[in-house]
Amino acid sequence: MYEMHFAVPMAGAVLNTINTRLDPKNIATILRHSEAKVFFVDYEYVPLAREALRLLMGDLNGSVAAESSMPLVVVIDDVDSPTGVRLGELEYEQLVYSGDPSFVPNEIEDEWAPIALNYTSGTTSAPKGVVYSHRGAYLSTLSLILGWEMGSEPVYLWSLPMFHCNGWTFTWGVAARGGTNVCIRNTTAHEIYLNIAQHKVTHMCSAPIVFNILLDAKPHERRELTTRVEILTGGAPPPAALLEKIERLGFHVVHAYGLTEATGPALICEWRSQWNQLSPQEQAKLKARQGISVLTLAEADVKDLKTMQSVPRDGKTMGEIVLRGSSIMKGYFKDENATAKAFHQGWYTTGDVGVVHPDGYMEIKDRSKDVIISGGENISSVEVEAALYRHPSVLLAAVVAMPHPRWGESPCAFVTLKKNLTATVTEADIISHCRKNLAGFMIPKKVVFLDDLPKTSTGKIQKFELRAIAKTLVVTETHPSNKKSTQIKREQPIWYRNQPYEQMMASSRL
């Protein structure tokens, strides 16, 4: 995948990295929607790819698709110990070997031409393919090596998948810095510590989940860090306690904020030397802020979307975080409506609600879009809801983010069952149903049954109230197997104002 980041654009084609954690259905949808011409598959994922191709073939033509409309498949075998696993005839290294070494790539004639396509969430009904331009990817790459102050000859450990916004552009960034890429198959504590020690790793990116992996490592898995390892983290603000623990191990954490539509990180919490004098608690609080615009973004701001006025820099007044600049996506592939909706008066609207502090640093306070970020993966709540609605007993379903000690956030489902059901439906039933219809990481960690969901006067489900409840839920580390593990702390949720708490409790199946 690393080589593809250079070979594909140099061949004049568009790169589309696919999340290996998706299920065959999602992958088939992406292959179809992207009109994939060549499909490179690591040998480990051949079973997944085979199933996706089978679905694609059936999908394409009612029954069986013409072979000509199927992508050319190339399996990437292990270079050091070939497995012989194939899916068709082509193998990657052989293909490379048969290439023309004197090939001179064409110049990019239009810097706004697409370089990459990245699907944000696998919503089957409307996959959103984010299109990056060469210009945008280039400037974003510079942004990140500048913002992170990544010096010459870094040794970069790939704990962050390259299919996440092209590794937050560090696929290109490490090359720009003349660095070394250390790739691992499994993001386990053993693999990470071993590779840091062996290759003298200087840099890695990660969702906060990796902090837990590093901290939970068993003594025999650990290695002493001989030099400081820089970690760029995003997805969720790192909690103070976690920060302190991870930095004590010799890691140094910088917090960034971004999204696929912004070619990865768009804000970075650049450290100010004057903060060094503060207490660890105050430092952690500052470090958890989303920060300031990366250098090559034209502008990042927090605005009242109705008036498009910037909110005052008081750390209190909320508005939506909006972004503008070359590294913002060109749009969603083949989806003019979604593209038009994503922009407001030339600004990309992130869906995140935040404030601006007096020093110009931004901080997120709430989320207006239906995305759950779990272990660094975006989960579309709409997609999980769609799966829930496919259960014959479900009348209403709403999915929101619930804090999770390991994954940062997990999906929490609020469900109203149909009336007059003959059989009892349990949390385990719903989860088992989801397992058949969703990729593993998308399955709700909790299902809460309510007799009714809080709605606005126009009948729209008020998710912010559900989020307030979800925040009060105590999550156990092990997967809950039935609804009995779901407990609500007896704190007043926000929507108590609308409906007396006791009444809600009485009418719910909690």
Place this chain on the structure above:
Amino acid sequence: MYEMHFAVPMAGAVLNTINTRLDPKNIATILRHSEAKVFFVDYEYVPLAREALRLLMGDLNGSVAAESSMPLVVVIDDVDSPTGVRLGELEYEQLVYSGDPSFVPNEIEDEWAPIALNYTSGTTSAPKGVVYSHRGAYLSTLSLILGWEMGSEPVYLWSLPMFHCNGWTFTWGVAARGGTNVCIRNTTAHEIYLNIAQHKVTHMCSAPIVFNILLDAKPHERRELTTRVEILTGGAPPPAALLEKIERLGFHVVHAYGLTEATGPALICEWRSQWNQLSPQEQAKLKARQGISVLTLAEADVKDLKTMQSVPRDGKTMGEIVLRGSSIMKGYFKDENATAKAFHQGWYTTGDVGVVHPDGYMEIKDRSKDVIISGGENISSVEVEAALYRHPSVLLAAVVAMPHPRWGESPCAFVTLKKNLTATVTEADIISHCRKNLAGFMIPKKVVFLDDLPKTSTGKIQKFELRAIAKTLVVTETHPSNKKSTQIKREQPIWYRNQPYEQMMASSRL
């Protein structure tokens, strides 16, 4: 001048910084050629500016120019201790004070629009005004903070003048990094050491001349460096001995190569960690190379201009260093001919002859253009020759660079006198004549009298042969007052091949 780097572009105007070392005639020429609308003058330079304006006024209209075609003059007084020196009515701080604080700068509609105009050498007959675009200046700024690995919150000492390619873009770069600017009026050892100590300077740029200033400092002028000071140097490769001495003081030197037409540094000798194992001599040799392309330049190469083929990476085959990319100038202002000549098949031709080493690092071996770089200032040999030709006794004149222990290079004049002169003409006479016609730094440090100058079959003076002689000249640190201080080491110069050395010596006045 620092504030102007932001205020002028934000006002939608084009910045033209003027070298304060130029003489009134050169300044008047620049003011006229650039069609300057507003002329900001530091109070120290009011006498120089007054004289330039007087010349401009006379120049413009045969006798006296209309006042309307003269620039508006604004004197910048000292903020801390006002001198009251004026040139007209306007004073800078008062002007700023009368401004509208709610003014919102317009967006740049075309990123290729000009941001700055910089005159490369004051050749009176054809001033060359290099035009930068917003895009070029922006990318070049990113290049330099990336290439030099300038981190967040630098403390930057302005030993390099801001009128040199906009301070090699660090006017903008220091702002981009949230840094502190330390400005000094005089580049003396005392001022430099004092400010480094007082402000904890982390970065400075300089021509190699500043190394000498730092090394020649008297004990009472010195300050112990408490932290490493990064120096980016250009103009001439720093000699190994000098490097070793300056680094022993606590400075760390990075060598870059550039020119006004490339918005400052275009190549940077990026250090490779594997070189750390080499001996200091080998390290100095590597450090003296011009290096590799900065990150935002499309391409830098060494080519045979006839075939436009890249030279092999053998460290031996010579070709011309050529550059391509957004940060290369848009062209010379109002000079289509010179602009057309500067480019060859889309490449900017630097006039420097070099090689490419097997590791891709470039190194200059010779110069094909008539520029002498003295103490960081470009001197056009053509301009010095023009002054020499104005001397009634000079028949032929050619000026080339001569190595100089303090200034890096100095102009060395080769002169053939007219025959049948009644009076003796000495080196002192020629130098005295130059002093009346040229800015101080342009005056030849040596004048060599020859009965004839080496010429090609078509009669063109072969400067490379004169350069070979100039290299053998022993330069004394004090200014030579007569020709007796000029000595030639008895090494064979290159043009001995064309003309027997003894014969040359006999026919010359050496």
